Amino acid sequence: MKGDLGTLRKICRYAATVMAAGEIVLAACIAITVILGIASMASDSFHEALEPFYAVFGDLEGFRFAETVFILLLGSVTVDSIRRMMIALRDSHTPFTEGIASSMKAVSIVYLVSSFVLLSLEIGAGSTVTEALFIFLGTLLVCVVMYCLSIVFRYGAVLQDESDHTL
Numbered sequence: 001m002k003g004d005l006g007t008l009r010k011i012c013r014y015a016a017t018v019m020a021a022g023e024i025v026l027a028a029c030i031a032i033t034v035i036l037g038i039a040s041m042a043s044d045s046f047h048e049a050l051e052p053f054y055a056v057f058g059d060l061e062g063f064r065f066a067e068t069v070f071i072l073l074l075g076s077v078t079v080d081s082i083r084r085m086m087i088a089l090r091d092s093h094t095p096f097t098e099g100i101a102s103s104m105k106a107v108s109i110v111y112l113v114s115s116f117v118l119l120s121l122e123i124g125a126g127s128t129v130t131e132a133l134f135i136f137l138g139t140l141l142v143c144v145v146m147y148c149l150s151i152v153f154r155y156g157a158v159l160q161d162e163s164d165h166t167l
Contacts (some may be wrong), residue, residue: 019083096156
C-alpha cells in the first residue's frame with residue numbers, strides 16, 4: 001500500500017510540473033489569439049494576411065473568435081485545476097481529502113456552465129446542429145464524470161476519516 005502512495009506522489013510531482021508548463025503554453029496561445037483576433041478585426045489588410053491560417057484555426061471574428069478564446073480559457077482553468085489537485089495529492093497523506101473532492105466538484109461546475117456557453121457560441125458562429133450538440137454533450141460528459149469522481153473522493157474522504165479515527 002505504501003508503495004502505491006509513493007508512486008502516486010511521484011506521478012503527481014511530475015504531472016504538476018507538466019501542468020505548470022501547459023499553463024504557460026496556454027497563456028501564450030491565449031495572448032497570441034487575442035492579439036491576432038483584435039488585429040484581424042481592426043485591419044482589413046491584416047485580416048487578408050491571416051487568411052491562409054483560417055482553414056486550420058477558423059476565422060478570428062465574432063462568435064468564432066469568442067469561442068476560440070473561451071475554449072483556450074477553459075483549457076487554462078482545467079489545467080490549473082488539475083495542477084492544484086496534483087499538488088494536493090502529492091502533499092497529502094491520502095488521496096481522499098475533502099479539498100480534492102471540492103476541487104473536482106468545482107471543475108464539474110465550470111464545465112456545466114461552459115457547456116451552455118459553448119453551445120451558444122457554436123450556434124452564434126453558424127455551426128451545424130450536430131457540431132453544436134457534439135461540443136455541448138462533450139463538455140456535459142466531462143461535467144458528469146468530474147462530479148461523479150468528486151462524490152467518490154468525498155466518500156473516500158469519509159471512509160479515510162473513519163479509518164483514521166478507528167486506529
